[in-house]
Amino acid sequence: MGQTPMLEIKDLHATVDGKAILNGLTLTINPGEVHAIMGPNGSGKSTLSYVLTGREGYDVTSGEVLYECESILGLEPEERAAKGIFLAFQYPVEIPGVTNTTFLKEAMNAVLKHRGEDTMDAMEFMKFLRAKTKELGIAEDMIKRSVNVGFSGGEKKRNEVLQMAVLEPKLAILDETDSGLDIDALKTVSNGVNALRSPERSMLVITHYQRLLDYIVPDYVHVLANGSIKQSGGKELALELEKNGYASFTEAA
Amino acid sequence: MASTMTTPETLSEQFGHVRDRLPGADVPWLSAMREAGLDRFAALGWPNTKTEAWKYTSLQNVQTIPFGLGRSAEPASKVTVVPCLFDGEKAGHRLVLVNGHFNKNLSALQGLPKGVVVSSLAGILKTEPGIVEPYLGSIGALDSQPLLALNTAFMNDGFVIKISKNTVLDSPLEIVFIGGFEDDTVIHNMRNLIIMEENSQATIVENHVGMPSSGCVDNEVCEIHVDQGARLNHYKLESEGANATHLNTAHVDVARDATYEAFLLTIGGMLSRNEKTVRLKGEGAHCAINGAFLLRGKQHCDNTTVIEHLVPRTTSREVFKGALDGESRGVFQGRIVVHKDAQQTDGHQMCKTLLLSDKAEIDAKPELEIYADDVKCSHGATAGQIDETALFYLRSRGIPEVAARELLIEAFLGEALDEISDDSVRQLLRNKVGHWLARDI
Numbered sequence: 048m049g050q051t052p053m054l055e056i057k058d059l060h061a062t063v064d065g066k067a068i069l070n071g072l073t074l075t076i077n078p079g080e081v082h083a084i085m086g087p088n089g090s091g092k093s094t095l096s097y098v099l100t101g102r103e104g105y106d107v108t109s110g111e112v113l114y115e116c117e118s119i120l121g122l123e124p125e126e127r128a129a130k131g132i133f134l135a136f137q138y139p140v141e142i143p144g145v146t147n148t149t150f151l152k153e154a155m156n157a158v159l160k161h162r163g164e165d166t167m168d169a170m171e172f173m174k175f176l177r178a179k180t181k182e183l184g185i186a187e188d189m190i191k192r193s194v195n196v197g198f199s200g201g202e203k204k205r206n207e208v209l210q211m212a213v214l215e216p217k218l219a220i221l222d223e224t225d226s227g228l229d230i231d232a233l234k235t236v237s238n239g240v241n242a243l244r245s246p247e248r249s250m251l252v253i254t255h256y257q258r259l260l261d262y263i264v265p266d267y268v269h270v271l272a273n274g275s276i277k278q279s280g281g282k283e284l285a286l287e288l289e290k291n292g293y294a295s296f297t298e299a300a
Numbered sequence: 301m302a303s304t305m306t307t308p309e310t311l312s313e314q315f316g317h318v319r320d321r322l323p324g325a326d327v328p329w330l331s332a333m334r335e336a337g338l339d340r341f342a343a344l345g346w347p348n349t350k351t352e353a354w355k356y357t358s359l360q361n362v363q364t365i366p367f368g369l370g371r372s373a374e375p376a377s378k379v380t381v382v383p384c385l386f387d388g389e390k391a392g393h394r395l396v397l398v399n400g401h402f403n404k405n406l407s408a409l410q411g412l413p414k415g416v417v418v419s420s421l422a423g424i425l426k427t428e429p430g431i432v433e434p435y436l437g438s439i440g441a442l443d444s445q446p447l448l449a450l451n452t453a454f455m456n457d458g459f460v461i462k463i464s465k466n467t468v469l470d471s472p473l474e475i476v477f478i479g480g481f482e483d484d485t486v487i488h489n490m491r492n493l494i495i496m497e498e499n500s501q502a503t504i505v506e507n508h509v510g511m512p513s514s515g516c517v518d519n520e521v522c523e524i525h526v527d528q529g530a531r532l533n534h535y536k537l538e539s540e541g542a543n544a545t546h547l548n549t550a551h552v553d554v555a556r557d558a559t560y561e562a563f564l565l566t567i568g569g570m571l572s573r574n575e576k577t578v579r580l581k582g583e584g585a586h587c588a589i590n591g592a593f594l595l596r597g598k599q600h601c602d603n604t605t606v607i608e609h610l611v612p613r614t615t616s617r618e619v620f621k622g623a624l625d626g627e628s629r630g631v632f633q634g635r636i637v638v639h640k641d642a643q644q645t646d647g648h649q650m651c652k653t654l655l656l657s658d659k660a661e662i663d664a665k666p667e668l669e670i671y672a673d674d675v676k677c678s679h680g681a682t683a684g685q686i687d688e689t690a691l692f693y694l695r696s697r698g699i700p701e702v703a704a705r706e707l708l709i710e711a712f713l714g715e716a717l718d719e720i721s722d723d724s725v726r727q728l729l730r731n732k733v734g735h736w737l738a739r740d741i
Contacts, residue, residue, distance in 0.1 A: 100696050103688070128698035140693040144711025153707065154697035161698065193711075210697060 051116055053078045053249040059110035061098050068094040070274035079246040083260055084253045086271035087293040092253045096222045100134045101127055129161030133216030135207035137223040142194040150194050151213050179212045183239050201232030208239035220251045225259040237262030257289040272296040305363045308342035314367045324425035333437055337452030344446040356631040356663045357573055357602040365517050367454050368486025382406050383509050385728050386474050394474040399481055400488035401457050415464035422457040435493050439523050440551040448549045451521040455491035463500035472503040480514020492522040496530040503533040503722050510540035517545040524552040531559045535725050539568035546572040556582025563720050564591035565729050566601045567736050573602040580614035590619045590719040594736045595628035602631035609642040621716035622653035623709050624660035635667040642672045649679040654712055706737045
C-alpha cells in the first residue's frame with residue numbers, strides 16, 4: 048500500500064551498565080497497528096522501551112531506530128516526545144509538589160511549542176483538560192493533586208492514559224500497563240487505551256501476561272527472549288504462550 | 301582602608317570615636333548597657349570556628365571591617381523608588397531604613413490603626429527612651445553571644461513595633477532595609493524590637509536589599525515578645541547584593557497560647573548567619589520556624605536555631621529546605637531543648653537540601669536535648685540530588701531538561717513555602733523563588 052512505517056527497529060544492540068540486554072532486535076510497526084511484545088523477566092522489555100525514549104544509562108552499541116523514516120537515537124527524550132512518542136511507565140513516578148494540571152499543561156505546551164504551534168493559556172488548557180478527564184471518567188479532584196502522589200496502582204495507570212489522551216502521541220509504548228492491577232482496574236485502563244486507537248496511531252504493548260491482551264487485542268504478537276525477537280505471529284500466539292510458557296524460547300538462542 | 305583585625309582594645313577606641321553620636325548618649329541606663337556590651341565582647345572575643353556554635357561559619361572577613369555609623373541622610377535622598385515587596389496596589393504601611401538609618405520620607409506610616417506603634421529606635425531613644433527601657437536587653441542575655449554584645453554596645457537605629465492588647469493589624473507591615481547605598485564599607489548595628497501584647501495579631505515582613513557591590517556588614521539583633529494569646533507572623537527575605545554580610549541574632553519569648561511563625565528566604569548576600577532562639581514559656585505556646593535557602597557561586601548561609609520547650613504542652617515545628625548550586629555552602633544547626641517539666645512537648649524538625657552541583661556542600665547538625673519523659677520529638681536531615689527518574693519522566697512528556705529541573709527544584713522548595721500561613725506573602729516569596737530559578741536574580 049506504500050505506507051511509510053511508523054517505527055523501524057533494525058538489528059538493535061543495547062547495553063545497560065555495561066551488560067548487553069538487547070541483542071539484535073528487529074521490528075517494524077506500521078501506522079494504526081497494535082503490536083504486543085511478550086517475554087520472560089530479563090528479556091529486555093523495559094530496556095527496549097527506555098532505548099526508544101532515550102533514557103540515560105541505556106546505551107545503543109549498534110543498530111538503527113527509525114521513527115517516521117528518521118533516525119531518533121541521537122535525540123533527547125523531550126525531542127522524541129515532541130515528535131509524538133509516548134511511554135506509559137510500568138511504575139509511574141510520584142512528583143510531590145507538582146500538580147497534575149501544571150505537569151500536563153507544561154508538557155502540552157512544550158510539545159505544541161516544539162511543533163511551532165500556539166501554546167494554550169491556563170483557561171484554555173483547563174477546558175481542554177476537563178473534556179479529556181470527562182471522556183476517561185476521571186474525577187476532577189485527581190488532576191488538582193500532586194502527580195501520582197497517594198494514587199493507587201489503578202489510578203496511576205489511569206493517569207498514564209490521561210497523559211496519552213492529552214498529548215495525543217503517534218506512537219504509544221505501554222510498558223507492562225497491567226502490572227499491579229486487578230480485573231476492574233485492568234478493564235478501565237484498557238477501555239481508555241482502546242478509545243485512543245486510530246489509523247494514525249500505533250501502539251507497542253509490552254506485557255508479561257496474556258490477560259491484558261484479552262482487553263487490548265493486538266494485531267501482532269512478538270516473543271522477546273534474551274534480547275531479540277524469537278517468534279512473531281497473530282494474537283493466537285499469546286494464547287499459545289500462556290499454555291506453554293516461555294521455556295522453549297529461553298533455551299540456547 | 302584599614303585591614304587590621306578589630307580586637308577588644310581597638311574596639312574600645314572605635315567606640316570612643318562614635319559614642320557621643322550614638323542615639324541616647326545622654327541616657328544613663330543605655331550608656332551602662334553599652335559599656336556592659338563592650339565588656340562582654342572583650343571577654344568573649346570574636347566567635348571562631350573552634351566554638352561549637354560557629355563550627356561551620358567563619359567571620360574572618362568581617363573582623364577587619366570598622367564599626368561605623370553609616371551615611372544616612374544624603375545618599376537616601378537619591379533613592380527614588382523603594383524596592384518593596386508590597387508595591388503598587390498592594391502597597392501598605394512600610395518603614396524604610398537606608399544604610400541602617402530610618403528614613404521618614406521613604407516610609408509610609410501615616411494612618412496606622414490605633415494601638416499600633418511603628419517607629420525608629422533612634423527616634424525613640426532621642427525623645428522617649430522610657431518606652432523601650434523595659435524591653436531592650438530584656439530577653440537577649442549578653443552571656444554567650446559575642447555579636448549580641450557588639451550590637452548592644454554599638455546599636456544605632458532599627459525598628460520598634462508595638463501592637464497593643466487585642467489589636468489586630470489586618471494587612472502586612474513591610475520593613476525595607478536598603479544597604480550599602482553610597483556607603484563606606486562599615487558594620488551597621490541595627491537593633492529591633494517587636495512587642496506583641498496580649499491577643500494582638502500582626503504580620504511583619506522584612507525585606508533586605510542592598511546595592512550589588514556593597515561589602516557592608518549588618519549586625520542585627522531582634523528581641524521579640526509574643527504575649528499571651530498573641531500571634532505574630534514574622535517573615536524575612538534576604539536578597540542583598542553579592543558582597544554583603546548579614547548577621548542576625550534573634551530572641552523570641554512566646555507566652556501561653558501564643559504563636560510565633562517565622563519564615564526566612566535567603567537568596568542574596570555573600571555570608572548570612574541567622575541565629576534564632578525561641579523560648580516557649582507558657583502552656584499552649586507554639587512556634588513554626590521555617591525557611592528556604594537558595595545559593596550559588598560562593599555564597600554561605602548559616603541557619604542556627606534553638607527552640608526551648610520550658611513548660612508542658614508546647615509545640616514546635618521547623619521545616620528548612622535548601623537548594624545549593626556552584627560552590628555554595630549551607631549550614632543548618634537546629635537544637636530542640638525539652639526541659640524537665642515540659643511534658644507533652646510536641647516538636648518536629650526537618651532540614652532537606654538539594655545539591656545541584658558537585659562542589660556545593662551542606663552541613664546539617666540537628667540536635668535534640670530531652671529531659672522530660674512524655675514527649676514527641678523528631679528531627680531529620682537529608683541531602684541529595686535531583687531524582688533522575690522524575691527528571692526522565694518529565695522529559696519523556698516533552699518538558700525540556702532545564703524546565704524540568706526547575707519544576708522539580710521549585711516543587712522541592714515549595715514544601716517549605718507551603719508552611720507560610722499568609723497567602724499574599726507566600727505568593728510573593730514563591731515568585732522570588734521562580735525568579736531565582738530563572739536566574740533573573
